[in-house]
Amino acid sequence: xxxxxxxxxxxxxxxxxxxxxxxxxxxxxxxxxxxxxxxxxxxxxxxxxxxxxxxxxxxxxxxxxxxxxxxxxxxxxxxxxxxxxxxxxxxxxxxxxxxxxxxxxxxxxxxxxxxxxxxxxxxxxxxxxxxxxxxxxxxxxxxxxxxxxxxxxxxxxxxxxxxxxxxxxxxxxxxxxxxxxxxxxxxxxxxxxxxxxxxxxxxxxxxxxxxxxxxxxxxxxxxxxxxxxxxxxxxxxxxxxxxxxxxxxxxxxxxxxxxxxxxxxxxxxxxxxxxxxxxxxxxxxxxxxxxxxxxxxxxxxxx
Numbered sequence: 001x002x003x004x005x006x007x008x009x010x011x012x013x014x015x016x017x018x019x020x021x022x023x024x025x026x027x028x029x030x031x032x033x034x035x036x037x038x039x040x041x042x043x044x045x046x047x048x049x050x051x052x053x054x055x056x057x058x059x060x061x062x063x064x065x066x067x068x069x070x071x072x073x074x075x076x077x078x079x080x081x082x083x084x085x086x087x088x089x090x091x092x093x094x095x096x097x098x099x100x101x102x103x104x105x106x107x108x109x110x111x112x113x114x115x116x117x118x119x120x121x122x123x124x125x126x127x128x129x130x131x132x133x134x135x136x137x138x139x140x141x142x143x144x145x146x147x148x149x150x151x152x153x154x155x156x157x158x159x160x161x162x163x164x165x166x167x168x169x170x171x172x173x174x175x176x177x178x179x180x181x182x183x184x185x186x187x188x189x190x191x192x193x194x195x196x197x198x199x200x201x202x203x204x205x206x207x208x209x210x211x212x213x214x215x216x217x218x219x220x221x222x223x224x225x226x227x228x229x230x231x232x233x234x235x236x237x238x239x240x241x242x243x244x245x246x247x248x249x250x251x252x253x254x255x256x257x258x259x260x261x262x263x264x265x266x267x268x269x270x271x272x273x274x275x276x277x278x279x280x281x282x283x284x285x286x287x288x289x290x291x292x293x294x295x296x297x298x299x300x301x302x303x
Contacts, residue, residue, distance in 0.1 A: 002039060006071050009035045014075070023050060026068075042067050082185035082232065085178065089287065090170065090191040090219070091157040096136040098173045102160035103129065115159065122155045129156075164214035171222025175233055186234040189219065190285055193239050193263050194249065212266050220277060237281045239267060243288040 009032040013025060020028070026047045030040055046068035052058045063069045076083070106115045107129065120127055123138055139156050160166055171189075178184040193212040216237065223235045241263065245256050253259040271278055 002036070003067070003071055003074075005034065005036065006039045006042070006068070007074060009039070010071060010075055022072075023047065026050070077181075077183045079183060082179070082183050084186035084188075084234075085184045086188045088174075088178075088187055088189055090174075090189060091154040091161065093174050093178075094157045094160075094170055095173075095177060096132045096139065098170065099139065099157050099160055100132045100135045102166065103135065103156060106159065106162075119156070119159075162210055164218040167215055167218025168222035168225070171219045172225045173222075175223055175226040175235070176229075179230060179233065185230065185232050187223075188236040188238055188283075190238050190240045190287055191215065191219065192242060192287065193266065194259075212263075213270070216270065216277070216281065217274075220280065223280075235280060236283060237277075238283045238285050239263070239281070240285040240287040243286050247288060 010025075010029060012034070013029045013032060017025065017028065026043055029035065029043055035043070046063070046066050049058060049063055049066060053060060053063055064073070103115075106112065109115075116129070119129060127138065128134060129138070135156060139154065161170060174189075175187065178187065193215055216239070219237055223233070227233045227235075241260060247256075249259060253262065267281070267284070271281060
């Protein structure tokens with residue numbers, strides 16, 4: 001299949017239509033005079049796979065890895081108007097290439113044994129972390145993974161987000177990575193102000209000196225660093241409250257309510273101290289696992 005020929009045919013089809021579904025677009029693509037029989041065969045095959053995906057017979061990776069899927073990816077990557085990602089999470093968006101070098105520094109440091117022990121507590125006692133590839137295996141969710149597992153495997157990125165500088169580097173990396181790879185030039189980032197918690201599996205070593213100021217200012221400065229390179233880049237910082245009733249610092253607060261109110265007051269005070277962030281620090285959200293919230297009393301506490 002000539003990918004360049006198929007790309008041009010897809011471009012011709014899309015430029016002459018408006019608001020069609022992908023399935024209908026593929027149908028019209030089959031009618032393109034410039035398309036050869038070999039390419040038409042691939043389009044038919046991809047359309048059948050699309051139908052199979054819609055009824056959960058195949059995974060979306062099958063579509064991504066198909067030749068036509070690759071052409072569609074190039075179409076969107078080269079689209080003249082960049083895209084906006086309205087919901088992206090900090091710890092879930094850092095590539096292994098970012099995580100591993102910073103994790104290696106921690107593992108080679110004086111508290112390396114403590115960090116490794118915690119990693120094995122979360123991922124398994126026999127797990128080895130020695131390369132980008134090994135990190136990739138730990139933080140990427142497989143087809144069988146559920147939301148609870150997704151939250152669990154994000155532990156490695158959380159370990160390296162331990163300072164103002166780490167957050168600044170993470171924000172810059174994410175912004176550049178999303179634009180270079182996916183043509184995304186606007187991000188609404190979901191992140192937590194504090195990761196202190198009573199939940200054992202969520203307790204991250206090395207965060208004792210990390211403050212909410214470090215988190216917010218690090219992310220802001222990192223995005224501003226990238227904006228200097230790409231003036232079209234835009235972002236919104238959206239601090240997010242964890243839903244789990246026991247996700248709060250039990251040493252500082254008596255209840256979830258106290259912790260929640262403390263974070264709200266922090267944001268109010270922070271914007272007074274940094275009024276230049278008002279245009280980007282302008283919304284909040286909730287994140288986390290809500291499976292444990294099933295009784296009326298649970299929702300009363302959250303309310």
